[in-house]
Amino acid sequence: MGHIYYNGDIITLSENEYPEGVYEKNGIIEYVGEISEIKKICDDKDEWVDLCGKTLCPAFIDPHSHITSLANTLRLCNLSKANCFDDIKNILEDFKLKRNIKKGEWIIGFGYDNNFLIEKKHPDKTVLDFFNENPVLITHTSGHMGVANSMALNIFSIDENSENPEGGVIGRFENSKEPNGYLEETAFINVSKNIPEPNFDEKVKLFKEAEKIYIQNGILTAQEGFATYSEADLLYKLSNDNLIDIDVVMYADMKNNSDITEKYNDILKKYKNNLKLGGYKIFLDGSPQGKTAFMKEPYKDSGDYRGYPVYNDYKVVEFFDKAVEENIQILGHSNGDGACQQFLDCYEKSVENKGEKDIRPVLIHGQLLGIDQLEKVKKLHVIPSYFVSHVYYWGDIHKMNFGIDRARNISPIKSTTDKNILFTMHTDTPVIMPNFIEEIWCAVNRITKNGEVLGESQRIDVYNALKGVTINAAYQYFEEDKKGSIEKGKYADFIVIDKNILKVDKRDIKNINVIKTIKRGSVLFDRNIQFDEQH
Numbered sequence: 338m339g340h341i342y343y344n345g346d347i348i349t350l351s352e353n354e355y356p357e358g359v360y361e362k363n364g365i366i367e368y369v370g371e372i373s374e375i376k377k378i379c380d381d382k383d384e385w386v387d388l389c390g391k392t393l394c395p396a397f398i399d400p401h402s403h404i405t406s407l408a409n410t411l412r413l414c415n416l417s418k419a420n421c422f423d424d425i426k427n428i429l430e431d432f433k434l435k436r437n438i439k440k441g442e443w444i445i446g447f448g449y450d451n452n453f454l455i456e457k458k459h460p461d462k463t464v465l466d467f468f469n470e471n472p473v474l475i476t477h478t479s480g481h482m483g484v485a486n487s488m489a490l491n492i493f494s495i496d497e498n499s500e501n502p503e504g505g506v507i508g509r510f511e512n513s514k515e516p517n518g519y520l521e522e523t524a525f526i527n528v529s530k531n532i533p534e535p536n537f538d539e540k541v542k543l544f545k546e547a548e549k550i551y552i553q554n555g556i557l558t559a560q561e562g563f564a565t566y567s568e569a570d571l572l573y574k575l576s577n578d579n580l581i582d583i584d585v586v587m588y589a590d591m592k593n594n595s596d597i598t599e600k601y602n603d604i605l606k607k608y609k610n611n612l613k614l615g616g617y618k619i620f621l622d623g624s625p626q627g628k629t630a631f632m633k634e635p636y637k638d639s640g641d642y643r644g645y646p647v648y649n650d651y652k653v654v655e656f657f658d659k660a661v662e663e664n665i666q667i668l669g670h671s672n673g674d675g676a677c678q679q680f681l682d683c684y685e686k687s688v689e690n691k692g693e694k695d696i697r698p699v700l701i702h703g704q705l706l707g708i709d710q711l712e713k714v715k716k717l718h719v720i721p722s723y724f725v726s727h728v729y730y731w732g733d734i735h736k737m738n739f740g741i742d743r744a745r746n747i748s749p750i751k752s753t754t755d756k757n758i759l760f761t762m763h764t765d766t767p768v769i770m771p772n773f774i775e776e777i778w779c780a781v782n783r784i785t786k787n788g789e790v791l792g793e794s795q796r797i798d799v800y801n802a803l804k805g806v807t808i809n810a811a812y813q814y815f816e817e818d819k820k821g822s823i824e825k826g827k828y829a830d831f832i833v834i835d836k837n838i839l840k841v842d843k844r845d846i847k848n849i850n851v852i853k854t855i856k857r858g859s860v861l862f863d864r865n866i867q868f869d870e871q872h
């Protein structure tokens with residue numbers, strides 16, 4: 338059975354915008370255009386899908402995120418919003434109910450900050466002993482300390498006879514040897530290693546939940562942007578068991594696990610059961626908000642400190658040489674203009690060494706990529722993939738770290754499109770949720786959390802922003818002949834959104850909802866139907 342979509346705006350991202358209808362058969366787009374023509378070729382069994390004035394677009398393609406990391410975080414309870422001990426208790430209790438955590442199972446929280454708690458101190462086990470049927474461990478936002486309840490302390494065999502380990506402290510009640518639950522440095526690190534890993538069934542459950550989040554956001558191609566053996570093995574097993582519904586492209590940790598490309602050669606550059614191994618991933622620096630991005634010029638008010646690179650040039654050329662030689666794509670995390678320069682210079686060297694191949698190297702983040710560096714990006718056919726939502730989430734911090742001039746040009750997308758350089762846009766999930774509607778809103782408005790416009794001249798139009806998460810992203814994955822636009826012969830991967838993103842006031846884009854996600858003609862998500870009824 339096929340489907341005919343009609344009676345709504347259809348954004349195709351091809352030359353033929355706003356056609357009357359789209360005809361899909363066996364998951365492939367058969368025809369885009371006049372209804373009268375569709376009537377000639379469709380048959381009685383095909384279903385007419387009335388869009389009721391809503392908008393049909395190509396499904397989103399995620400150029401960079403970490404789907405298995407998102408799955409991992411879903412297992413943990415986020416306590417960063419807790420303002421007092423009671424909040425911690427209540428948030429954990431909600432989490433326990435929502436996740437249906439049973440008697441005896443672990444409740445693990447992270448991200449509380451004693452500085453932001455009314456009590457101005459760490460909670461102790463009496464707070465967490467509210468849970469007397471579950472071991473509980475919560476981690477401080479620094480990751481260096483935490484608090485366990487009595488049941489967890491029992492499991493860790495920590496009692497009044499336990500000595501402090503070297504380099505660590507076991508907290509005690511005043512004038513007593515009895516542990517109060519607080520564990521610091523090695524005392525904490527030693528025990529947190531004892532928390533059991535989820536078993537395979539739990540991992541499957543968590544993966545499906547993460548996948549659901551992508552689907553609800555209209556994403557049908559997702560990324561695992563840093564696969565060590567652990568992520569690669571899990572994804573491979575999931576795909577073998579036919580447990581992946583969307584398309585997932587993973588990139589091997591090139592520094593430590595580059596032989597994943599040999600181990601999983603059968604999925605290298607091609608999908609099998611919805612999983613593809615796209616190539617390699619390397620990191621060249623840190624993050625701008627953490628002041629570890631490697632810059633050409635010092636950070637604001639920081640003496641001569643300008644962050645630092647991960648590798649010397651020699652090593653980076655070696656990585657690129659290997660990728661070019663094997664004709665395999667490589668993604669390089671580079672945030673600061675120093676790291677971007679290293680990426681470009683070293684890749685150029687490899688092209689000189691090995692000759693240029695169509696490996697479509699991706700410069701991931703490129704937040705402080707200089708406008709003067711774009712010429713080289715273009716010359717080398719490097720794809721910059723921007724994390725433009727940063728402007729909203731951390732824009733105000735970037736002003737403090739870099740000063741207004743550099744902050745304004747964070748993610749210089751307009752300069753990029755002006756030079757006709759193909760770019761993509763990502764959310765680096767789980768850093769933030771994979772919300773591409775919000776990402777587009779950021780790219781066209783560039784409003785920070787404080788409500789200021791940061792970098793007016795780098796705002797782009799909605800159509801180009803949409804391309805950054807559809808057709809351009811398809812190109813990044815070497816899938817532009819199958820995905821990213823609504824054209825004859827491509828996959829019927831669509832989303833239906835409740836308003837036309839090209840027609841609403843651009844400040845209101847944020848309020849648009851994905852109401853349907855359709856893969857190869859089948860509905861994977863329908864906002865009007867409970868997700869669980871469909872799966």
Ligand SMILES: [Zn+2]
Nearest residue numbers: 670701702765
């Ligand atoms: Zn990164």
Ligand SMILES: [Zn+2]
Nearest residue numbers: 402403562765
């Ligand atoms: Zn990432």
